[in-house]
Every structure is written in structure tokens, then in C-alpha cells.
Amino acid sequence: MTKTLTLGYSPCPNDTFIFDALVHRRIPLGDLDFQERLEDVETLNALALAGTLDMTKISYHALGHLRRDYALLRSGGALGRGCGPLVVAREAGEMSALRGQTIAIPGRLTTANLLLQLYGEGFDQVRIMPFDRIMEAVARGEVAAGVIIHESRFTYQGLGLHKILDLGQWWEETTGRPIPLGGILIKRSLGAALIREVDEALRRSVEFAFAHPQLSRPYIKAHAQELADTVIDSHIGLYVNPFSLDLGEEGLAAVTTLLARAEERGLIPPCELPLFGY
Known part of the structure; x- marks a missing residue:
């Protein structure tokens, strides 16, 4: 039986690069299917707050307000150095x-x-x-x-x-940490087994994008038509990196540091639940 999940991400080159193989089934997905919705980051944050999407790219700031209903995935995010606002x-x-x-x-x-x-x-x-x-x-x-x-x-x-x-x-x-910009969330209610399956599929999508970068270019340009190829390449090179494959210990430390500092300032509510859903 096909499991269709609603998936939100931005039209920016880093996201269309990452999700191209997933939404166009360039990789084995079994009975998983994704219904994508492309919106700007603040719209995605609002949709997540309303619980509209099963899975979505969000700002790590928004994660601080979503931790009870959504779990963080290890793959697909934007986190790095030299790429801050x-x-x-x-x-x-x-x-x-x-x-x-x-x-x-x-x-x-x-x-x-x-x-x-x-x-x-x-x-x-x-x-x-x-x-x-x-x-x-x-x-x-x-x-x-x-x-x-x-x-x-x-x-x-x-x-x-x-x-x-x-x-x-x-x-x-x-x-001393890299910058946590945006991550991928999935509803906790989907259960640990499905969350793990989706996370592994997303990692394969990122791996495929790295291995076959030109295959995603038409999809990227369809949503970033005003951008020159050099800007697209710079954008992807800055925001898609090994942290997009897996947060790892360094990435996780960056995320927890950001959330802890925001909690201390009263900018997000506290939450005792683990970040990941499996």
C-alpha cells in the first residue's frame, strides 16, 4: 500500500537540488510517495505550526516551537560555516x-x-x-x-x-559551532519505523544529487529562473554539504546550542522530548 506524505520545501536551489531525486523517484522509494509543496520559508514555518504538512523544511527557530509535534530528520538540512544571514x-x-x-x-x-x-x-x-x-x-x-x-x-x-x-x-x-539554518521535520505521529524509512530515503536523495548534479538542474532552474548558473552553483555549494547528508555529532551540537540559547532568552518554549523520532 502506497504511503503518500505531504512534503514542503522552498524553491531555492539548495532545496530543489536536495529533493529532486526524492520527488521525481530517481531513487528506490518502495511504497513511499511524496506530494510536494514549494513555499517560502516563513510560509513553511506557518504551515508546520498549523500541522498541515507531514514533512517539511523549516527554520531552526521554528523548530523551537514545533518539537512536541514534529521530530527532526538527520538528513536534508542546511547547516554549515560561512553561510549565515x-x-x-x-x-x-x-x-x-x-x-x-x-x-x-x-x-x-x-x-x-x-x-x-x-x-x-x-x-x-x-x-x-x-x-x-x-x-x-x-x-x-x-x-x-x-x-x-x-x-x-x-x-x-x-x-x-x-x-x-x-x-x-x-x-x-x-x-565555535556551525550555523544551523534550516532542517527537515516530520510528524512524530507517523511512528519511528516510517520516520527512519523517510530519513534514509532523504539521505539517498542527497547522495544522488551529489553524484548526478546535472540531472537536477532543469528542476532547479524551473524554480529559480532569475538566477544565473554561477549564482545557482554558489548557492548550492554554500548550503548543501556533508551536514546535509547527516547532521552528525557536530551538527547536533550546533542545533542544541542554538535551542538552548533561545530557551535561556525566553525566545522559544522548553521541551524535554528528544530531537529525533527514532
């Missing part, structure tokens, strides 16, 4: 000048916003907007600064913007 503004300056100012963020439950709040107090005057609109809003002076993610890291200078802070670099320097 950037705070940008029209003029060069210091973060202290932005306290009390309006800062655009790509979503309240994004890891980008969590890192901004963990950096210090006084940065809670935020305006939520789609990640691909933030740079233009900053350039037009609609907001004092913006926290940018994804391919915006590679293109902000083209709009004459200045980097105020690399939140990822700050995180790495203060914790």
Missing part, C-alpha cells in the same frame, strides 16, 4: 546604530531573526517581508536595515548596500 544597510555603520530602528526580516520564525535577537537586545522593531524584497526595501529607505538570506548574500552589493554584520560569523566566533 547578513545585516545590510544603505550606509556603512555599526549595529549599535540600528537599535530601535526598523529592520526587515524574512520571517518572525526564521533562524535569521533568531540570530538577530540572540545578538543583542534592542533589535525587535522588525518588519516581515519576503526575503527577495528585503534588499530593495533597504535600498529605497523603507527600512533602516535588512537581514538577508539565500542568494541575496551574493547580490546585495549590486544594489549599493553595505554589510553591517555577518550574523553567521558572529555565531561561529562566539560558539
Whole structure:
């Protein structure tokens, strides 16, 4: 009997690269089947909070609010070094000048916003907007600064913007850990056996993507048509790495450190359940 799971992820190149083999059955899946839904990260966070999806990419910030209903998978996530969100503004300056100012963020439950709040107090005057609109809003002076993610890291200078802070670099320097950006969650109610089966299938999907990178390119470009091949390659190279195959001990330590710091600041509720579902 076919087991069909609803699956959410973003149209960004790192996600379409990772999930291409899974949703197009380029790998053996047995009786598993996936019904995909592509949305921006904050929409995915909201869908997970509503319990809409069986399995979804989320921000690690959102994970802090979802741990009772969803378990974390070991594969498929975005975690690494040198890939964190950037705070940008029209003029060069210091973060202290932005306290009390309006800062655009790509979503309240994004890891980008969590890192901004963990950096210090006084940065809670935020305006939520789609990640691909933030740079233009900053350039037009609609907001004092913006926290940018994804391919915006590679293109902000083209709009004459200045980097105020690399939140990822700050995180790495203060914790010694890689940056947990986004992970893959699955409903705990599906049971340990199915969760393990899905996690193993997802790992095979990542392995296939690494082994046959050109096969996923049409799917990637269909959802990132405005991006040049060089930007797509840079994006995938930055966000898809060995941690995407398996979090491992180092990745798990990064995630638990982030959640612990957020709990200490009262930014997420405490939870005693184990992160993984098997």
C-alpha cells in the first residue's frame, strides 16, 4: 500500500537540488510517495505550526516551537560555516546604530531573526517581508536595515548596500559551532519505523544529487529562473554539504546550542522530548 506524505520545501536551489531525486523517484522509494509543496520559508514555518504538512523544511527557530509535534530528520538540512544571514544597510555603520530602528526580516520564525535577537537586545522593531524584497526595501529607505538570506548574500552589493554584520560569523566566533539554518521535520505521529524509512530515503536523495548534479538542474532552474548558473552553483555549494547528508555529532551540537540559547532568552518554549523520532 502506497504511503503518500505531504512534503514542503522552498524553491531555492539548495532545496530543489536536495529533493529532486526524492520527488521525481530517481531513487528506490518502495511504497513511499511524496506530494510536494514549494513555499517560502516563513510560509513553511506557518504551515508546520498549523500541522498541515507531514514533512517539511523549516527554520531552526521554528523548530523551537514545533518539537512536541514534529521530530527532526538527520538528513536534508542546511547547516554549515560561512553561510549565515547578513545585516545590510544603505550606509556603512555599526549595529549599535540600528537599535530601535526598523529592520526587515524574512520571517518572525526564521533562524535569521533568531540570530538577530540572540545578538543583542534592542533589535525587535522588525518588519516581515519576503526575503527577495528585503534588499530593495533597504535600498529605497523603507527600512533602516535588512537581514538577508539565500542568494541575496551574493547580490546585495549590486544594489549599493553595505554589510553591517555577518550574523553567521558572529555565531561561529562566539560558539565555535556551525550555523544551523534550516532542517527537515516530520510528524512524530507517523511512528519511528516510517520516520527512519523517510530519513534514509532523504539521505539517498542527497547522495544522488551529489553524484548526478546535472540531472537536477532543469528542476532547479524551473524554480529559480532569475538566477544565473554561477549564482545557482554558489548557492548550492554554500548550503548543501556533508551536514546535509547527516547532521552528525557536530551538527547536533550546533542545533542544541542554538535551542538552548533561545530557551535561556525566553525566545522559544522548553521541551524535554528528544530531537529525533527514532
